Amino acid sequence: MLYAGPAWDLQVLEAAPDSSAKAYAVWVSEIMLQQVRVQTHVRHPYIIDMAHGQTQVATVVPYYERWMKKWPTVYDLASADLEEVREMWAGLGYYSRGHRLWEGAKKVVEELKGEFPKSAKELLVLPGVGHYTAGAVASIALNEVCGAVDGNVIRVFSRLRAIGAYSHAKAASDHFW
Numbered sequence: 001m002l003y004a005g006p007a008w009d010l011q012v013l014e015a016a017p018d019s020s021a022k023a024y025a026v027w028v029s030e031i032m033l034q035q036v037r038v039q040t041h042v043r044h045p046y047i048i049d050m051a052h053g054q055t056q057v058a059t060v061v062p063y064y065e066r067w068m069k070k071w072p073t074v075y076d077l078a079s080a081d082l083e084e085v086r087e088m089w090a091g092l093g094y095y096s097r098g099h100r101l102w103e104g105a106k107k108v109v110e111e112l113k114g115e116f117p118k119s120a121k122e123l124l125v126l127p128g129v130g131h132y133t134a135g136a137v138a139s140i141a142l143n144e145v146c147g148a149v150d151g152n153v154i155r156v157f158s159r160l161r162a163i164g165a166y167s168h169a170k171a172a173s174d175h176f177w
Contacts, residue, residue, distance in 0.1 A: 019116070019118070019141065019142055020074070020115070020116035021073065022141040022142075023116045023117070023123075023137055023141040023142055024073065024074045024077075024116060025068065025141070026136070026137050026140045026141040027101075027104075027123075027126075027129075027133070027137050027141075028064065028067060028068065028101060029060075029064055030133050030136050030137055031097050031098075031100070031101055031128065031133065032060050032063060032064055032067075032092060032097075033057065033060055034094070034097065034133075060092070063088075063089075063091070063092055066088065067088055070084075070088065071105075074105045074108050074109060074114070074116060075105075075109055075114065077101065077102060077105035078102075078105040078106045078108065078109035078110070079109075080102065080105075082099065082102055085098050085099065085101070085102045086098060086099070096128070097128060100126075100127040100128030101128070103127040103128075104126035104127050104128065104129065107125070107126060107127065108126070112125075118142060119138055119142065119144055120134040120135050120137075120138035120139075120144055120146045121134070123137055123138060131149065132148055132149060132150045134146075135147050135148035135149065136148040
């Protein structure tokens with residue numbers, strides 16, 4: 001995971017109230033930043049700059065800040081009305097991601113008794129969380145030493161190792177995880 005912020009941002013991230021609160025905040029930012037391309041430097045403690053597809057990071061920050069103001073904890077999101085979640089997500093695209101965040105919050109509160117998963121492996125039980133998101137959240141928020149291997153990393157390693165695999169194929173992903 002490439003973090004493109006100054007050292008004080010890392011200190012703010014470390015100063016989050018507890019690992020569950022930090023993990024929730026990072027989880028929300030990771031889901032919002034999927035398919036994002038970076039064109040400007042954004043300074044926010046839980047927004048980790050990533051280079052992927054369509055929306056600019058600068059576009060996501062106001063959504064993230066509104067989201068966290070409205071639903072600062074996983075409990076708040078779990079108790080939200082799905083229609084409110086959809087309205088808050090409007091403009092980010094990929095609407096199923098907002099829905100899955102809401103479903104994941106409900107799962108944490110109702111099935112996991114409010115205990116946010118404590119490892120990358122445990123994070124995989126949340127709807128919409130795959131290996132990359134689990135690894136990113138666990139390494140950033142839970143201080144777990146684990147990889148965050150996305151399609152770009154798989155493509156590079158496939159070329160280096162002369163593995164003829166489509167980077168988004170399950171077999172390729174499984175091989176590198």
